[in-house]
Amino acid sequence: MRFVDEFREPELISKTADEIRRLAGTERHYRMMEVCGGHTHAIYRFGLKDILPENIELIHGPGCPVCVLPMGRIDDGLAIAHEPDVIFAAFGDMMRVPGTQGSPLEHKARGMDVRIVYSPADALKLARLNPEKHVMFFAIGFETTAPSTALTIMRARSEGIHNFSVFCNHVTIIPAIRAILDSPDMRLDAFIGPGHVSTVIGCRPYEWIAHNERKPIVVSGFEPLDMLQSIVMLLRQLNAGEAKVENQYKRVVPWEGNRAALKAMAEVFELRPYFEWRGLGFISQSALRINDKYAEFDTEQRFEVPGIRVTDPKAAQCGEVLKGVLKPHQCKLFGRECTPEHPIGALMVSSEGSCAAYYNYEHRKAAMVTLSLAG
Amino acid sequence: MCLAIPGQIIEVKEIGGLRSARVQFGGIVRQVCLDFVPEAAAGDYVMVHVGFAITKVDRLEAERTFRALQEMEGLEDELASSSSESH
Numbered sequence: 001m002r003f004v005d006e007f008r009e010p011e012l013i014s015k016t017a018d019e020i021r022r023l024a025g026t027e028r029h030y031r032m033m034e035v036c037g038g039h040t041h042a043i044y045r046f047g048l049k050d051i052l053p054e055n056i057e058l059i060h061g062p063g064c065p066v067c068v069l070p071m072g073r074i075d076d077g078l079a080i081a082h083e084p085d086v087i088f089a090a091f092g093d094m095m096r097v098p099g100t101q102g103s104p105l106e107h108k109a110r111g112m113d114v115r116i117v118y119s120p121a122d123a124l125k126l127a128r129l130n131p132e133k134h135v136m137f138f139a140i141g142f143e144t145t146a147p148s149t150a151l152t153i154m155r156a157r158s159e160g161i162h163n164f165s166v167f168c169n170h171v172t173i174i175p176a177i178r179a180i181l182d183s184p185d186m187r188l189d190a191f192i193g194p195g196h197v198s199t200v201i202g203c204r205p206y207e208w209i210a211h212n213e214r215k216p217i218v219v220s221g222f223e224p225l226d227m228l229q230s231i232v233m234l235l236r237q238l239n240a241g242e243a244k245v246e247n248q249y250k251r252v253v254p255w256e257g258n259r260a261a262l263k264a265m266a267e268v269f270e271l272r273p274y275f276e277w278r279g280l281g282f283i284s285q286s287a288l289r290i291n292d293k294y295a296e297f298d299t300e301q302r303f304e305v306p307g308i309r310v311t312d313p314k315a316a317q318c319g320e321v322l323k324g325v326l327k328p329h330q331c332k333l334f335g336r337e338c339t340p341e342h343p344i345g346a347l348m349v350s351s352e353g354s355c356a357a358y359y360n361y362e363h364r365k366a367a368m369v370t371l372s373l374a375g
Numbered sequence: 376m377c378l379a380i381p382g383q384i385i386e387v388k389e390i391g392g393l394r395s396a397r398v399q400f401g402g403i404v405r406q407v408c409l410d411f412v413p414e415a416a417a418g419d420y421v422m423v424h425v426g427f428a429i430t431k432v433d434r435l436e437a438e439r440t441f442r443a444l445q446e447m448e449g450l451e452d453e454l455a456s457s458s459s460e461s462h
Contacts, residue, residue: 008442038378045447065376091425093376119426121408141425144377148427151410155393196379199422199430222378223443251436252422258429261411352376 009225016228017051023235030056031187032234033324035177036194037064037352038222044361046224056231059324060347060354062176063194065140066093067346067353068277069169071310074099077138077167078107080303087113087130089123090138097349100310104138120152120166127156127164136299137166143200146170146288147261150268153290153297167299168289170269173197174205175286176277181213186323190234192227193219195249202257203245210243221249268294276309278346279318316345321354328358335363379422379429380444381437382407387417398423401441 024030034040040060043049049058062068078099081088088104095105095116108114113133117123123137139149149166156164173194180186193206198219206217216237220230230248237244247253268290275287290298299305312318316333320326328334328347338344340356347353351360382398387409389395394409398421405426409415412428420437421428432440 036377038376042447063377091376121426140376142377144379144424144429147411147429148408148425151408151427155391159391194377196377196422196424196429199379221440222447223439252430252432252440254430258411260413261429264411350376 012225013051013228016225016232019232020056020228020235021053023232023239024053024056026053026055028055030189030235030238031059031324032056032190032192032231033059033061033180033188034192034220034227035061035063035173036192036197037061037067037350038195039192039220039227040064040354040357041352042222042224042227044357047361048224048227051228052231057324058192059188060321060328060357061191062180062277062280062322063142063173063197064347064350064352064354065142065145065169065171066097066350068171068176068279069097069140069346070276070278071099071312072276072308073169074104075101075308075310076305077136077299078104078112079306079308080136080167080299081107081112081114083303085133087115087126087133087135088138089115089117089126089135091118091140092116093350094138094140098343100308120149121155124152124156124161124164127161128159131163134163134165136303137164138169139166140169142171142173142194142197143265144196146269147200147258147264150264153268153294154264156297157294162296165297165299165302166290168269170288171275171277172271172286172288173201175283176280177209179277179280179283179286180323181209181215183323185325188215188324189238190215191217192230192234193217193245195219195221195226195253198247198249198253198257200258200261203247203253203255204257206245210245214243216243216246218246218248219253221252278312279322281319312346313344318345318347318355321345321347328355329363331355335359377424378444379424381420381422381432381440383434383437384409384415384417384419384421387415396421396428398428 127135218230269288270291271285272287317331343349347355382400385397398407
């Protein structure tokens with residue numbers, strides 16, 4: 001149990017927690033999904049579950065780009081990087097993600113030219129510095145990240161750089177939410193909307209969730225108080241029988257999003273007809289690819305991509321956990337075959353994945369309690 | 376991985392027709408692209424994700440968020456994965 005006075009604003013946290021308990025009462029069970037992996041991480045990191053009443057259940061959503069990337073895409077990227085004179089550049093988050101023949105870091109240890117970059121712009125810089133090589137940037141991320149990849153591709157074109165391409169795995173959050181809502185075994189009352197994705201896309205794209213699906217959604221910041229306030233806002237809507245899009249994170253998220261960033265995405269990308277999500281399967285129009293105007297910078301158009309498909313082990317129940325049907329520890333593999341050190345399922349791969357977050361904070365905490373009791 | 380980190384713009388420069396800035400995050404200074412926040416100027420605070428500023432914020436918000444990210448160890452991925460001033 002985390003004590004409320006450990007937080008920075010203990011009085012406000014305590015008052016907000018009281019308000020949550022008052023609003024939640026005891027009659028009704030509330031199921032809320034936090035869409036963003038950053039929120040999932042924060043919920044476990046700050047022990048927010050400990051201060052919520054039992055009848056508020058938080059379901060962890062699909063907003064962790066590393067977790068939802070199918071293993072076949074990693075294999076595809078690494079297969080291209082096996083060709084002579086190719087540099088594989090990716091964010092640090094990707095480096096430990098396993099492909100069937102190991103992670104990018106393990107391939108590096110076997111001699112592949114693998115570089116960690118902080119920004120897509122750094123990958124372009126690598127291309128400038130290594131004109132005799134081809135730099136492939138393995139792009140992942142939601143709409144927070146995609147505009148930066150788009151602008152980097154535009155820059156490569158205007159500078160006339162020919163030894164640079166992007167293996168595009170950018171995904172879009174709205175179709176994933178739609179897939180979850182369409183799922184027959186899904187029972188959700190409300191959504192905690194992603195914060196930084198919304199700085200780019202704004203709040204309007206969520207309106208169908210409120211209007212058509214009659215589910216409240218509150219775009220939320222990442223601090224404990226932000227998330228507790230968002231839960232208060234959701235409870236007020238639910239108790240009043242309302243369904244609206246509200247913005248708790250107004251100090252950072254403009255309602256209209258970032259026009260310049262959206263324009264860059266529209267210039268370079270188009271929607272794929274469908275894309276596979278680990279744990280969720282194929283979702284139509286849920287990912288971006290590079291359009292014909294920028295074909296020269298599209299790894300998939302420049303190279304022969306094997307199109308590898310890897311089925312996740314049957315015993316891994318990532319889909320059920322993603323949809324909130326099972327809790328992480330209820331999966332048969334959790335904490336035994338599947339751990340953050342040896343991830344089998346998608347959600348154990350990144351610290352933002354719900355299984356890894358649960359393992360790192362809850363599971364270890366429980367193990368320590370058991371140990372100290374035994375001692 | 377969708378977290379953006381707040382920092383203060385120290386200096387704005389045009390590099391190859393693009394607006395670029397030196398941005399300070401705690402003790403680290405990084406080169407950041409300002410194309411998505413054309414109105415941002417020296418002294419302003421911006422939220423930065425993978426080397427690109429995506430929105431402006433006020434000083435108070437920047438400081439609050441920076442502290443919160445420190446507490447949730449959210450700065451490591453964004454700031455520790457490469458050297459500063461890496462562009």
